[in-house]
Amino acid sequence: MNRLDVPDEGVPEYEPRADRDAFLDADATRTMQPLPMLACYACGETVEAPASPRCSCGEPRWYETPPTAADDVADIEWPSDLDAGTWAFADLLLADPPADGLATASGGTPLVRTPALDDYAGAAVSVADEGRNPTGSFKDRGTAVGIEIALAEGADAVGTVSHGNMAMSVAAHAAAAGLECTVCIPSDISDERIRHIGRYDPRILRIDGDYGRLYHDAIEAGAERGIRFINSDSPGRVAGQKTTVLEALAQHRRRTGMLPDAIVLPTSSGGHASGAYKGLSELQAAGLIDTDAKPGAADAMPRLHLVQAAACAPIAEAAARGAETVDPVEPGETIAYSIANPDPPSGTRALFGARETGGTAIAVADDAIREAKRRLATTAGLTVEAASATSLAGARRLARDGEIGPDEDVICIATGSGFKESVGDPTDVRTETVALEALSDAL
């Protein structure tokens, strides 16, 4: 036994006071706004929710928010208070803000204006630091909304198919919501990532087989077993992922009075990019983005640019050949493993969305990613994962290619924290050893 401590003999039972009702909402019935229709952006088919996340035409569905009636749309405004994070945009979500727990804690991430990166990027850079979500990535926004919808519909078990960030996010939110959670991972992911997921004690299945097929099979098999899979392009998740861009735009607008000219988003499955485009199109429907505004006007549509790692860039390859459809590729190795999906389930939709805003999809090489990651840390003080550094590397490439002008404002979405990634070789760090007595001379 350590000094000062005594054996743990339990504690008196917690007894809430009557005047603390605000703290007693945990078991309140969850409320949900009536679910809108599920719609396919590609063929226009709409179906009542709940339904398959995939349209009969093969493309993914999303929720048709906001209601299309003009009087509802007119109510939507930029939130004056962004403290609620993801839930600051409740008007554009499908579930009411939760009363407590981890579900309340996603979003609210800072948009950091970083002049020190301007010369490198060739534009005025702001970084949306999504690593500051509860499990260290943007995924928490989509998980929070996806799980609230699942809970409101009575789910008692959830699952996901993921390489890392999404698995951590779903496992954490499920734990906090008291839900059983099953995580399906490829059998070859690193021990380090498994241990990060294991913190939240979900059931972890290492699956031998094709990852692209696993993504779809798990949703079907889960439905049979009463497990709601919240995968990267699940409609509820995509609804929550809208808020990354919505929040960043609201912050930019509050700071400068204007929307940014461009957004650069690291892209893997295309679910996040789909949410970003859906959010932009809803702002447009609500009149908060002006379709007719000239580029550079305060309320013009920001261009959504997608960026991938060159070694695994199916969406950028489709963009480069002018195709409408994203085809699977043979993946190469990249340090940006979080975005290395060779068969993105929402890839075609993501490319469609980017083009609708005047943006495109590009790829950057690992050397450029490494350099961008280093600069984010050593000149802006931001530690992001390699996949996130593609945003800055991408902005630089877009500036070089003339896609972003030298007088433009660009938001780089840093999707995840670098603290979950192993730090490089210790010999990279210069240290000197000095005796305390010699400190003054050494300084």
Added chain:
Amino acid sequence: MNRLDVPDEGVPEYEPRADRDAFLDADATRTMQPLPMLACYACGETVEAPASPRCSCGEPRWYETPPTAADDVADIEWPSDLDAGTWAFADLLLADPPADGLATASGGTPLVRTPALDDYAGAAVSVADEGRNPTGSFKDRGTAVGIEIALAEGADAVGTVSHGNMAMSVAAHAAAAGLECTVCIPSDISDERIRHIGRYDPRILRIDGDYGRLYHDAIEAGAERGIRFINSDSPGRVAGQKTTVLEALAQHRRRTGMLPDAIVLPTSSGGHASGAYKGLSELQAAGLIDTDAKPGAADAMPRLHLVQAAACAPIAEAAARGAETVDPVEPGETIAYSIANPDPPSGTRALFGARETGGTAIAVADDAIREAKRRLATTAGLTVEAASATSLAGARRLARDGEIGPDEDVICIATGSGFKESVGDPTDVRTETVALEALSDAL
């Protein structure tokens, strides 16, 4: 060369537009409110700033904020908008909010109400997730303010003495501010922590010698060499550290209409605890905490409880023997290494502050810390470092000891992110390997 990528040929020079003046503040002269006097809480001596951070009586000094004139104090109110994070409390700080960069991005961390932890803690728990600061710990609040003061005073080089979190924080903020940075670390800290610090590329000196003496020697030697050391109880840092508790109280009050009954704060050097107490006393001076209110009233003074790891608990040991002065101890090993300071420079002040609020200082054993850390992850979805889990373990012990009542609201300050700590043994994580074809049966 990878597919799709082309060699990096540089970018057009960034050319800000005239209508984007809001983005051009980077080089503006920094403004600072006139520095108030430096004061000693113990002997009452005041001196004009800048001066030594230590009083002639041996105790640390802090800035006498807010101005004591009644008309100034009356202006101080709870901020209506907490988006500005650390700077939401600019009235109680010493520097004006910075225009951009990492300095704008500290604080704004969520207070998460976690009913799932109530039965374990024996009270109504909310967790302040300070790991969601830019470098993953509460240190960023103190660094942001400390560096703004240093910049306003014309410093062009800063330093710190740290085992880890503070070193990362100062190195990151210095990098973002374009300042030279020297980090002095004990020669025996782990490679992992050195690599985390190295991300921001400061000069790193491994010092052979007594850590307690290094703390003070570095401030003196640095002053001779033009290096401003921003150590754990530097007055500028302590000013920034006030905001951890100020923000958590504002969030609690907004949610429930009341202040919490108690705050449980992991404590090492005592600098954070000093800031917490200073913040509470300023709220009291401003009339936002009512000195005469009965315990449980909406605006009664919350009790500040300090918690240490039992293996290295100089402040708790002083509390246990009823002493006023904290003496150094021989440190034992603990998983809570971030708070294992055997000779805390602000220990006596921290204990004084806790007692002034009706709180105390206690210690918890590593087993209890480990269990609290596990529960934070598996029932609340929060990944905190071991040192931070002492807050929950401490709340449980305080409830057991009757220091926190079973109907009370307690805020546990989770000081740092768990993502920077190595995850435990991979064999702790249960996984099953399944062929894709067998997925449906396995679910």
